[in-house]
Amino acid sequence: MDALPQRLRDGYAMFRRGRLAAEQDRYRELAVRGQTPQTMVIGCCDSRVSPEVIFDVGPGELFVVRNVANLIPPYSPDNAYHGVSSALEYAVTVLGVQHIVVLGHARCGGVRAFADDAAGGEFIGKWISLLAPVAAVLSAQDEGRDSYLTRLEQASILTSLQNLRTFPFIRRRCESSTLALHGAYFDVASGELSALDATGGRFVSVMPPSSSPQ
Numbered sequence: 298m299d300a301l302p303q304r305l306r307d308g309y310a311m312f313r314r315g316r317l318a319a320e321q322d323r324y325r326e327l328a329v330r331g332q333t334p335q336t337m338v339i340g341c342c343d344s345r346v347s348p349e350v351i352f353d354v355g356p357g358e359l360f361v362v363r364n365v366a367n368l369i370p371p372y373s374p375d376n377a378y379h380g381v382s383s384a385l386e387y388a389v390t391v392l393g394v395q396h397i398v399v400l401g402h403a404r405c406g407g408v409r410a411f412a413d414d415a416a417g418g419e420f421i422g423k424w425i426s427l428l429a430p431v432a433a434v435l436s437a438q439d440e441g442r443d444s445y446l447t448r449l450e451q452a453s454i455l456t457s458l459q460n461l462r463t464f465p466f467i468r469r470r471c472e473s474s475t476l477a478l479h480g481a482y483f484d485v486a487s488g489e490l491s492a493l494d495a496t497g498g499r500f501v502s503v504m505p506p507s508s509s510p511q
C-alpha cells in the first residue's frame with residue numbers, strides 16, 4: 298500500500314501537538330465509556346462542508362454519514378447493501394440519538410449534475426435519481442439558474458427528511474417525541490447557515506446578520 302500523502306502526515310502531526318494534546322483525556326474517556334453522541338448528521342461528501350467544522354464539535358459529539366447530495370434512500374429492507382440505512386439503524390436504535398440533522402449546501406455538485414442531466418457513471422446516476430420525485434414538482438421556469446439550483450438543493454434536504462420518516466424505527470420515535478428531525482443549509486461562499494423553520498416550509502438564518510462574526 299502507498300504511503301499517506303504528505304499533507305495528511307503533516308496535518309496529523311499538528312493534530313497530535315494541538316488538539317490531541319488538549320483533548321487527550323476526552324479521547325481516553327470516550328475509549329473507555331464508548332460514544333454517546335446526541336446528534337446524527339447526514340451531510341454531503343463535498344470537501345467544503347464538514348459538519349464537525351461547521352458545528353465546531355469535539356470528538357464523540359456527532360455521528361456523521363456523508364454521501365453525494367446528503368440523500369436518504371427510502372426504507373427498503375432487501376438483499377442490497379445499505380450503508381446509509383445501516384448507519385441510521387445503528388444511530389437510532391443502538392446509540393439512541395435524539396436529533397437527526399440533514400445538512401445540505403450551496404453549489405452542490407451532485408445536485409447540479411442531476412439538474413444538468415449529467416450524473417452518469419455506474420452508481421451516481423442511480424443514486425442522484427432519488428431527487429427525481431421532488432424535481433418533478435419544482436418548476437425551472439421564470440427564475441434564474443442559481444435560484445433553481447438553490448431550490449433543488451433545499452428540496453434534496455426535504456426529500457431526505459421525508460424518506461427518513463419511511464423508516465419505522467424513526468417514525469415511531471418521532472411520534473413519541475424521543476427523536477427530532479431537522480433540516481439545515483450551508484452557504485459555502487458566505488458561511489451562512491440556515492435551518493428549516495417549524496412549519497418545515499422555509500429556511501431561516503440561524504444567526505441574523507447582526508450577530509455575524511466580528
Ligand SMILES: [Zn+2]
Binds near residue numbers: 407
Ligand atoms: Zn454536495
